[in-house]
Amino acid sequence: MNRSLVILLGALALGAGIFAGSYFTAQRATVMCCAKPADDLGWLQMEFHLGDAEMARIRELHDGYLPKCAEMCAKIAAKKDELAAVLGTSTNLTAEAQTKLNEIAALQAQCQAQMLEHFAAVSQAMPPEQGQRYLAEMKRLTLGTNELMEQSMSDHAGHEHGTN
């Protein structure tokens, strides 16, 4: 093989090795040094540059909210179990199953309302500008997921209708 080509390929391989090595080392080091997996609120402090006093107030709100959230989740899970039992092996949607579905939807709406109230309370514990940003981000992350799901489902349904 041509000597120059070998040199060029060798240099490219060496360069790629240097770049990849430093890239992965720096990435690992950053993840290891900066990650705080034990603290749920680490993201808030990191993202919204909050002080100790603000964090203390938000931690208080967070600790107060968690049992309520867990209670709602338990209620929803129990209602889903009931629905599964009612549905059993039948292929028809009975009136009782429909009632359970409505109850689940009501509980989920209640849970979502409680969650949004918590987000509002947390946003008020932050400086106004950061609070608005937090609220917008949380709406996008929590409500946006549902919207995306609904959007994808309606797109899918529309596509199917189009093919009929």
Next chain:
Amino acid sequence: MNTEDIPLQTLLRQNRPAPALPPRFQQNVWRRIEDAEAPAQPASWLDALANLILRPRFALAAAAVLLLMGVFAGTLEGRQMVRHDAQMNYLASVAPHVLR
């Protein structure tokens, strides 16, 4: 050699013909010397590139640039990963149903 021949030698030296140098003689001599000292021109762009790569100064500079770029990109990506993981941790604690 006889010392009596000295006037004769002087006379002979004065009568030796001195041809005129061609124009730009000295410049041409230096150019030829430089051409002879210069490395051979590479045959193709590949050879030229290989020659460039083999220069220690270029190789060191390229390695340093690649190293810095890798560290910079890796740090950015690492920070992005930390941020995303932390965000998911928070979201999982306040809105578990969203992640299901």
